[in-house]
Amino acid sequence: MLGRALEYAKDPLAMFQRQWDHYGPVSPILMLGQRWVFLLGPEACEAALTNRDKAFVNGPAWTEVIGPFFQRGLMLLDFEEHHMHRRIMQQAFTRDRLEGYVERMHPAIEQGLRRWRPLPRFEAYPALKTLTLDIAAEIFMGGAEHTPPSEMAAINKAFIDCVQSAAAIVRYPLPGTRWKRAIKGRRVLEDFLRSYLPDRRATETSDMLSQLCHIETEDGERFTDDDVINHMVFLMMAAHDTSTITVSTMLELLGKHPEWQERCRTEALALPERPSLAELESLEAIDWVMKEALRLRAPVPVMVRRTIKDTVVCGVEIPADTFCSVGPQFSHVMPEYWTDPMRFDPERFSPERREDKSHRYAWEPFGGGVHKCLGMHFAGSEIKAIMCHLLRGWTWSVDPGYVAPLNNHSLPFPSDGQPIDLLRRTRA
């Protein structure tokens, strides 16, 4: 049984392909002592994500995978309660608020990139992880003004300990285990966030924590202090690795394809040094490259669900109480929907081609249905803002034959740190 989990960790796509060839869109599998069903291809993914007969739930499924450390985050709530919390949280992602976040992002990105050094084999992935954590401290915490940098390191560590618990084999708090560290990490994060609540409740500022304290629906629904803390811990997790992986994949692809790097740079240079939300949205080549990166390496390659009643997907019965793995990454490379799917070809997203429209769920890196990523536009603007700063100040190359060795134990990241040959750009 462990063998199937290791098979997934080694090469998820190869495993999906074997399941698909043998069973089609709905395939049974025994993994880590549980009966799972893989839902592959856009039809099966659509059925689970749109969840018309309300047979699938998120909370018990995601808790099984990522542990209890993101409890009561939006993605882990279901049905009425989820609907109510999502309605409130949407207020933190309105266009006005996104504009405010983008303004705050630029100085944080500039400051973070000042620490980068031109180097052969510069490890882009850990550097980007630090950069996105710095951005998160600014956007999510409003700079965390009461926390000195030495204490901020402990907060970052607590956060990383929680995230890493997803890959824990021992899921019990034995001394020295990831699980034990994650329990402590969650407590540290809760105390840290709680200490800022009185300030953020007192004065509304444009950071996410303050926004969650102040937003309310037209009917006057608001978050309690506990809600704010639970949502913040989840949001920091949802926003961090996903954006880091996307930028890191874009660096790899643009390093291997210098003609596209130049095309993206020309676009970035045509904008002001600190582009607004609307200017970031006007980018074309950078947008296609971002979408292609999300297609080729979906940061969330599978989503999980559990059935609470018998249901039927693509003509196959799935009994109640079954864990399901919904796999957008497989849809992203199915030759039925994409031409030459493994090739880097950003123009497949151009208005003339729009291969992503070959099926409503052919391209679904942000999921779909009621749980569709609420931070999708936030993520797009953060990724594009980072790319604009990088393209302005730096050039880089990657050996065209390089294949990133991915660690697939939780979200897929390059285990070699994603080396790139990085040079400072001499301004024309």
Ligand code: HEM
């Ligand atoms: C490239 C970056 C990102 C990717 C690929 C991504 C992907 C996803 C996916 C696939 C889901 C759906 C999970 C499911 O249905 O089980 C999701 C949910 C969510 N994401 Fe993202 N995400 C990204 C960035 C962000 C950012 C930056 C934020 C916040 C600032 C965010 C906030 C959320 C929230 C709140 C949910 C839960 C929505 C709900 O359950 O109603 N995400 N994300």
